Amino acid sequence: MGPSVTSVAAPHGAPIEQSPYGIQSKKLAMWLFIIADAATFGAILFVYGYLRIANPNWTRPFAFSPTIVNGITMTVVLLTSSLTMVAAVAAAQSGRVSGGVRWLGATILLGLVFAALHLREWFAMIGEGWRLFQNPMGGSPLFGATFFGITGLHLLHVICGVIVIGAITLGFRRGRFDAGHVETTALYWHFVDLVWMFVFPLVYLMNTR
Amino acid sequence: MTAIAARRGPTMKLYVVLWIGLILIVGLEVFLTYQHLPARTLLVCLLGLALIEAALGVMYFMHLKYERPALFWSLIPYLLFALVMMDHFWPDALRLMRQRMQGP
Numbered sequence: 001m002g003p004s005v006t007s008v009a010a011p012h013g014a015p016i017e018q019s020p021y022g023i024q025s026k027k028l029a030m031w032l033f034i035i036a037d038a039a040t041f042g043a044i045l046f047v048y049g050y051l052r053i054a055n056p057n058w059t060r061p062f063a064f065s066p067t068i069v070n071g072i073t074m075t076v077v078l079l080t081s082s083l084t085m086v087a088a089v090a091a092a093q094s095g096r097v098s099g100g101v102r103w104l105g106a107t108i109l110l111g112l113v114f115a116a117l118h119l120r121e122w123f124a125m126i127g128e129g130w131r132l133f134q135n136p137m138g139g140s141p142l143f144g145a146t147f148f149g150i151t152g153l154h155l156l157h158v159i160c161g162v163i164v165i166g167a168i169t170l171g172f173r174r175g176r177f178d179a180g181h182v183e184t185t186a187l188y189w190h191f192v193d194l195v196w197m198f199v200f201p202l203v204y205l206m207n208t209r
Numbered sequence: 210m211t212a213i214a215a216r217r218g219p220t221m222k223l224y225v226v227l228w229i230g231l232i233l234i235v236g237l238e239v240f241l242t243y244q245h246l247p248a249r250t251l252l253v254c255l256l257g258l259a260l261i262e263a264a265l266g267v268m269y270f271m272h273l274k275y276e277r278p279a280l281f282w283s284l285i286p287y288l289l290f291a292l293v294m295m296d297h298f299w300p301d302a303l304r305l306m307r308q309r310m311q312g313p
Contacts, residue, residue, distance in 0.1 A: 021280040031280070035288050042292045053248060068239065075235050082270055083228045090221065189272045199260040201255035202236070205242040 008129045030184045036171045037157075039193050043093075045202060046152070052206060059139030060207045067121065072137045073205045074117045075196065081110035092172065092179035100182060104169040107189065110160040118155050122148075147165045147203060154199050157192045165189065218275045227269055234258050 021028060052058055062068055088103030125147075131135030132144050168185045171177035219227075241254050268274040276312055 020277075023280065028280075031284055035284050037263055038288055039291045039295075042288075043295055046292075046295050049252065053252060064243075068242075072235065072239060074231060076305070079228055079231050079235075082266070083224060085219065086224050088271060092243055131241045164242045171300075190266055194266045195262050197235075198256075199229075199268070201238045201242075201259055202252070205255060206248070206252060208242055 014161050024180050026180065027184050030187045034187065037191065038195075039155070040111055041198070043138070044150055045198055048150060051142055051146060052080055052202075053139075055140050055142070057135050057139045058207075059135055060138055060209055061145045062208045063141075063207065064083070066124075068204060068208060070117060070121055071200055074114050075200050076119070077110050077114045078193050079168050081107045081114070081188050085108060085189050089179070089186045092182040095179075097173065097175075100179075101169055101173050104165055104182070105124065105173070108162055108169070111158055111165070111189075115155060115158055115162065118151065118158075122151075132154065144206075147207075150199055150203055157195070161185075161189050161192050203209050218272055219269050223269070227265055231265065234262050249288055 019028065021026065062071075082105040084103050088100050088107060091099035091103055130144050130147075132148055133141045135141045135143055165185055168177055168181055172182055238255055240257050241251065241258075246254065269283075273285075
């Protein structure tokens with residue numbers, strides 16, 4: 001927690017009001033984005049939940065191997081990437097640029113592994129005849145719409161996260177970005193991780209054979 | 210921002226403990242999945258565990274526990290209110306759909 005001052009001096013000498021939350025404005029903006037995005041994911045997961053429970057013909061296509069095993073691996077990879085991200089933030093805040101860059105690189109690598117595992121599973125399902133509104137098992141066609149819709153939106157967040165972390169890593173290494181940028185990016189990455197903590201049980205585990 | 214930059218937070222050891230805890234919760238979710246519970250019961254159990262994971266993530270990994278309380282009170286109640294309102298309005302929308310009059 002910071003000291004209880006109400007204003008600080010701007011570089012040109014004029015006093016400016018300090019954030020009531022004691023955080024940088026970019027971090028507050030990221031929090032507001034995260035709350036809005038959480039409401040978006042909440043809405044689609046609520047819709048999915050009602051469809052899943054209300055529909056007696058809901059398809060349950062996922063076998064333990066390979067789908068659930070793949071899902072567990074993806075979950076562990078994403079959780080581990082959150083751990084490497086906090087290590088990157090800790091290194092950046094203590095001024096260790098090379099350490100920060102290394103941990104950010106590890107986070108990018110784990111994000112890419114997650115995306116690759118996810119795409120491999122998607123392509124396998126598409127190969128079996130799954131489409132947005134096509135169910136090869138003969139059940140509700142809404143399964144494809146909800147599965148590809150929810151996991152696709154999450155995958156989009158992961159890919160955007162990997163790109164942003166890549167940009168932040170380059171900027172941090174060159175001294176253009178500081179620890180605050182790394183911390184703000186980490187907030188986003190942890191949020192993507194948390195969303196998966198809902199997607200995996202609701203979309204995968206609720207649909208096992 | 211240096212005046213407010215000084216902050217405390219969890220140690221790496223605590224982060225690793227949390228990481229192990231989160232993986233154990235995922236293991237518990239998979240275990241419950243294969244106990245052949247009714248769909249509604251399983252949904253409630255999985256949602257409850259996911260909420261615990263989310264709370265741990267938000268408070269520790271996202272540092273909300275170590276920020277000023279004003280940030281928590283400005284963000285989380287709003288989000289919970291929005292989610293609860295969704296939960297109450299979706300069933301109402303489904304009820305209205307069933308009440309729709311049939312065409313000629």
